Amino acid sequence: MAEERDQAVTEEEVAVEEAAPPPPLEEVEGEDPAAPVEQDLDELAAVARERDEYLSLAQRTQADFENFRKRKAREVSEAERRGMTRLAKELLPAVDNLELAVTQLPEEAKKGLQLVFDEVVAALARVGIEGFSPEGERFDPNEHEAMASHPVEGAASGTVAEVYQRGYRLNGGVLRPARVVVAE
Numbered sequence: 001m002a003e004e005r006d007q008a009v010t011e012e013e014v015a016v017e018e019a020a021p022p023p024p025l026e027e028v029e030g031e032d033p034a035a036p037v038e039q040d041l042d043e044l045a046a047v048a049r050e051r052d053e054y055l056s057l058a059q060r061t062q063a064d065f066e067n068f069r070k071r072k073a074r075e076v077s078e079a080e081r082r083g084m085t086r087l088a089k090e091l092l093p094a095v096d097n098l099e100l101a102v103t104q105l106p107e108e109a110k111k112g113l114q115l116v117f118d119e120v121v122a123a124l125a126r127v128g129i130e131g132f133s134p135e136g137e138r139f140d141p142n143e144h145e146a147m148a149s150h151p152v153e154g155a156a157s158g159t160v161a162e163v164y165q166r167g168y169r170l171n172g173g174v175l176r177p178a179r180v181v182v183a184e
Contacts, residue, residue: 081170081171084127084128084129084170085170085175088124088129088168088170088175089175089176091120091124092168092175092176095117095120095121095124095131096165096166098113098116098117098120099117099166101113102114102117124168128170128171129168129169129170129175130168130169131166131167131168131169132166132167132168132169132178133163133166133167133178134160134163134167134178134180135160135161135162135163135180136155136159136160137159137160138158138159138160139158139159139160139180139182142174142177143167143174143177143178144160144167144177144178144179144180144182145177145178145179145180146180146181146182147164147179147180147181148181148182149181149182149183149184150181150183150184151183151184152181152183152184155183156183157183157184158182158183159182159183160178160180160181160182160183161180161181161182161183162180162181163178163179163180163181164179164180164181165178165179166178167179
């Protein structure tokens with residue numbers, strides 16, 4: 001029985017030893033247990049800073065590209081407008097001559113030329129170029145070029161009495177002023 005008691009005590013001691021908590025980490029490894037956690041936090045903070053830098057770079061790059069795209073669209077639009085203006089200024093004398101020819105030809109010869117003139121005027125209108133004839137309107141130096149002025153019966157002073165050459169507008173702006181005679 002004594003043997004059984006000694007064996008029971010030994011089994012209890014073994015059970016107590018097995019149930020005992022493990023010794024603290026610093027006793028096992030010999031270093032501070034918070035050190036690996038702090039190191040992980042430092043690495044995580046460094047990665048977060050790097051991520052923020054890359055995000056900032058990506059946002060700036062995206063903004064720069066958007067500004068580039070808008071600038072190029074404006075430049076293309078401006079180049080198109082300049083090209084349209086230059087072409088129109090080159091074509092307008094031919095349109096004027098065509099209009100003069102239509103008014104001077106006999107009726108039977110006028111039909112074909114009138115069709116060509118109407119088609120040219122329609123093509124100009126499709127791209128935003130429209131002619132204007134300001135007869136009877138108040139003289140405006142921004143839209144009219146005075147070629148002469150003289151007294152005209154029935155016309156108020158400062159109004160356009162006669163139009164020598166039609167004016168043209170491109171998208172609302174004056175492309176070429178109308179050449180006119182102003183009543184005194």
